[in-house]
Amino acid sequence: ATETTLRQLEAVSPYPTWRSAVQIQLFGKAFDLIFRVMKLLAFVGVYSSVASSTTAFGTGQNRLGTFSSFSLASTAEVKSLDERISPNDKGISKEIDFSKYGAGVEVNRFMYSTPAEYEDSIFGCDKYTQMWRDWNIDGNYDASDYTMDIGTVANNFISKGGEALDYWSRHNARSGYFLVNAALGTVLSEVNERLRSNNVPEDRFANRLANADVISRMLAEVALTYEQDYERIKEGKYKLPYDMYTRNRQQNPLYFGQQTSRFVSEAIGTLTRRNRGSDEDKRTWLSADSSTDLYPDYYKTAFHYQTDGWMSQESANVYETSTETLFLGRQDAMQRTALVPLVQLSNEIKNVGRPLKILEVACGTGRFLSFARDNLPLDTEFTAIDLSPFYLNKARENDKNWMSIRKRDEITDKKTLPAKFVQAKAEDLPFDEEEFDAVVCMYLYHEIPREIRAKVSAEMSRVTKTGGCVILTDSYQLGDRPVMNNAMKVFEKMNEPFYCDYIEDYLPLHFEGLEPWMKTFCSSTKTLAFKK
Secondary structure, rough: OOOHHHHHHHHOOOOHHHHHHHHHHHHHHHHHHHHHHHHHHHHHHHHHHHHHHHHHHHHHHHHHHHHHHEEEOOOOHHHHHHHOOOOHHHHHOOOOHHHOOOOOOOOOOOOOOHHHHHHHHHEEEEEHHHHHHHHOOOOOOOHHHHHHHHHHHHHHHHHOHHHHHHHHHHHHHHHHHHHHHHHHHHHHHHHHHHHHHHOOOOHHHHHOOHHHHHHHHHHHHHHHHHHHHHHHOOOOOOOOOOHHHHHOHHHHHHHHHHHHHHHHHHHHHHHHHHHOOOOOOOOOOOOOOOOOOOOOOOOOOOOOOOOOOOOOHHHHHHHHHHHHHOOOOHHHHHHHHHHHHHHOOOHHOOOOOOOOOEEEOOOOOOOHHHHHHHHHOOEEEEEEEEHHHHHHHHHHHHHHHHHHHHHHOOOOOOOOOEEEEEEEOOOOOOOOOEEEEEEEEEOOHHHOOHHHHHHHHHHHHHEEEEEEEEEEEEEEEOOOOOOOOHHHHHHHHHHOOOOOHOOOOOOHHHHOOOOEEEEEEOOOEEEEEEOO
16 A cells, blocks of 8 residues: 555656655665564564473474484475475486586486585585484474573473583574664665655565565574584584683674674665666776786676676685574684584694695685684694685784784794695696695585586595595575575575586586585575595
C-alpha cells in the first residue's frame, strides 16, 4: 500500500515531496529492521537465561547434542535432500572431467557425485566435517529451531563457567558489534539507494537481511562456530586468540568507531554497485588493457564490488571489518581451521635444530598470519606474498601490531623477527625449491580461474620441503553442506566471476605428487592439508 501511494505521489507531486515520502518510508523500514534484530536478540537472551530450567531446552539438547555425539543423517533425510537438489548439483550422471587437470593426473573413473564426496574418500576428516553436513540437512529449520540451537550452545558455555564463559561473553560482544555494523550498513545503503534512484531493484541485499529466518540462521552458525573453536582450543589444537587475552587496539572504542565509520562508507558503495551490477561497477582503476605483466587479467576486477577490488588502500583498511560483518564475527574462527594441521606439523618437526620456515600465499591483510605467528615457536621465520601492494601494507601493519603485543606481554630468549612481505603472483613464486616447511593459502582459489589454480598448486608444492605440508583454506564446495548447494551459487552475484566454477572443482587433483592428509571444516570454510 505504501509503495502504491509513493507511485501516486511521484505522478502528481514535485520531486522534493516524493523524496520526503521515501525518506519517511525508509526510516520506517530502518526501525522495523532494527526492531526485528533487537527482538530476536532479546528472545535469544531470555531463552538462554531460562534454558536450564525448561523442558523445551532438554528437547533441544537431544536434537542438537554436542559435536562429539552428533548423529548421522538418516536414509529418509538424504532422500528428501536429493529431491530438492538439481541434477547438476548432484552430478550423479557424469564422471569427473580429468582432462581439466593436466596429463600427469592418473585417471580414476570412479564416479563421485560432488567434490566433497571425493575429498572425504581420500582425506582424514575431522568430526566437524560430518557435523556441518548433517546440520539442518533436510532444510526444514525455521527461526525457532535456530534459536533453540543458540540456546543449547549458550547453556553449554554457561555451565562450564570460567574461561569458557569469558570466551562466550567476549565473542558474543564481538558478534553484537558486527551485527550493529550490518544493520547500519544495510539501512544506510538502502536510504542512499532510494534517494539516488526511483528504480530500486527487488533483488537487493536489504531484502535478504530483513528476514527473521536468515538472521537467526546466521546467529546459529555463529554460536556453533564459537563452540567448535573453543572445543579445539581446549583440545590443544591451537591457543586462545591473542587479542582476547592481551591489551590491544581492538579494545579501544576509538579504533572500532573508526572501523564502523569506514565500513558504513564502504558498504554504501559496495551494495550500490552490487545492486546496479554494471560492467563499469566491476572495473578497477587498473585498466584491462594494461601492458604490465605483474597483474594478470583475472585480477583486474573489483571483487565483491569493493572499492577498486584489491587495488586500493580504502578496501584494505576496511576489509577485515567487512568480512567479519558479513559473517557476524565468525570469520576469524573459520580461518583458524588452518591452524590445526599447521600446529600439528610444527609439533612433529620442532626438533629440526633450526627455525621453522612458513610461507603464506595471498596473505591479504595478514590477519591469519598473526594467528599463525602466535601459535608457532617465536623464532619461526614467516614470509608472506600478495599481489596487492595496498594489502601488503596492511599486512605489515598487522604484523607490527602483533609484535608490539608480544614484546609487551612475553619475556623470551628467542628472537622474534618481523615477517618478510613480498609482492608476487601465486602462480610464479620467487623462491627456491623446497624452501619452506609449510605453505598456507587462505581464500585464494575461489577468486582465480581453474587453470591458475593448477599453477598455484604446483608452485606451492615446488617450494615445500619434503616432509612438509601445503595447507589450503577456502570456501566450502558442492556436497560439503548439501542443504546449501543451491544457495552458495548466489555468492557469484557479489562479482565473484570464478566462484561457480570453484565450487565444482575437484581441488585435490591439482596437487599432483602430494599426499592427502587431513580435512577440517567450520561453517562455510574448509581446510585441506597435504603432506609432501
